[in-house]
Amino acid sequence: MPEQGCCDNCAQPLQGAFCHHCGQEKKSYIRNLSGVLTEFFGEFSNWDSRLWRTLLPLWFWPGYLSKRYLNGHRVPYVPPLRLYLFTSVLTFLLFSSLFSNSVVINQPQDAQSVAQQQQVMAEVKQQLVEQGVWQEDHELELFRLPFLTLAQQQAYNEKMQQLANQPKLAINKFFSLAPQMMLLFLPLFALMLKLLYWHSGRFYMEHLIVALHSHSFILHMLAAIVLLQLAADHSSWTLLTTICNKLVWLLLCWIPLYLFLFQKIYYQQGCAKTLLKYVLTITIYNSMVLFGFISLLVLSVLWA
Template sequence: MDLSARQCDNCHTSLQGDFCHQCGQEKKSYIRNVSGVVTEFFGEFSNWDTRVWRTLVPLWFRPGFLSRRYVQGHRVPYVPPLRLYLFTSIIAFLLFAQLMPESVGTVNIPKDNAQLAADGITAEQAESISGLLSGINEGVKKQGPTDNDLMFLSDDDKDIFYTKLDAITANPKLAINKFFSLAPQMMFGLLPLFALLLKLLYIRSERYYTEHLIVALHSHSFILQFSVLYLALQALAAVSWPWLVPPIEWLATATLIWIPTYLLLCQKFYYQQSWGKTLLKFWLTSSLYNILFMSAIVGLIILSILWS
């Protein structure tokens, strides 16, 4: 018997199974023919697909369940939180990019906030962004931002900003495309800040920061997915038969209502505090996060103009 067959290829420790108990490496060769690689790919894909459905159903309808299961050690049956968020973000923003209009004459405000909803934004945030974009639209038509609005930019950057602002006035689509291409990075950057807010508000719970980050990842994955659902329903209502429009619009409204309701229930069921404390901390979390979110939006709009 070939002894090397039962030794770890990395540290040469004698194996008791398929994995080395010393370094953790699997006894498996990744150098094989194409047919073997293809077979393994579809096998892994099928297994991952099963985990997806086990993950999505509780993610949509059982607030806080996945986060509790993960921190309790039940991880194998579900898609890991970070992978779930990254996969969701990629799909959501690809769909959003496909649904953007081909030509834009002015800075259009999304009808019923449908487009903003696809960006993982709640109804309240979408209203704020709509107002912000309206203000920018009016400012562009008049004279643009004043120097006081751009105090954090150097004189050279201000000149560049005003030059590009003139070009964007003629074709706002340039800045809008750049804005939504940068939005995923912005959302990903806000995740640890959201988790930090939860850590500060629930500091007496003695939970690790990572436990709050798990909640943030699951919450943002849910927001993105239901925002895409809302956008899809709005698009479906625009092309459906007249008799089908009312129930679709009702379902779209229910989707928007479920997003903040879900987030509230998630905090309640995950942290297991009284309704009074949960409502207060949910209000604080939402308020502080909205301030961070809108500040990031303003910065992203300026970067979109500078980089377009």
């Protein structure tokens, strides 16, 4: 058995609470229940304080957390990857819950209403056929998606008919896949920043930290916008509705301004150059996200 002043793992003499040879902490995990509970609540309190020290700069001080992290100030704040994963899980759970509960399933209607709807649909279909959007393939009518093969299109149409009475299945599938898709976009966004700021001398990981913090901020703001809009829609107080609507517009304006200031403060370039790179970044990235979400909608229907 190693001595009391030695590491329990490699028996090296200790010079502090951690072994300088293998890194193991000199700490016994076999103790009574009161000790476990005390440590648990102590860790929870510490994490809670780190969370609030992280959220306020994340919301109001563009680029502050990224610069502090890269300058070595890491203990007071939640690590960027953990912050993003925690934010992503909670945000998409919130979206899934709200959108699933807001789905209204069509109730059976009388024959006259059904006939009127069929007439309207026939007129819309005729217009789409004239524009070349709606195609008829023998007995199968297809609302064509250009990136699907005929077999995939048929499977998609069949799934759409099956999900007409159970739309929550597709919504739940969409929000279960969305966090994974967003996680894939993070390294792509960091790569875009690396290419745009090629001569800055920064490593790829520095741009990835920016991507993690900026995406965490966007998800926080989107969650706040959805909750404020929900409060405005369901409030019977005119004053509260007005306040919520104004806050929604304020946040919608704050998101692009924040992201511009983030690039300006973090990369320390002039306003004109930063604005040009900001416009390029937003244009390319939004196009990628739009294509990704359209593909995700199709997959949500096919895999539901």
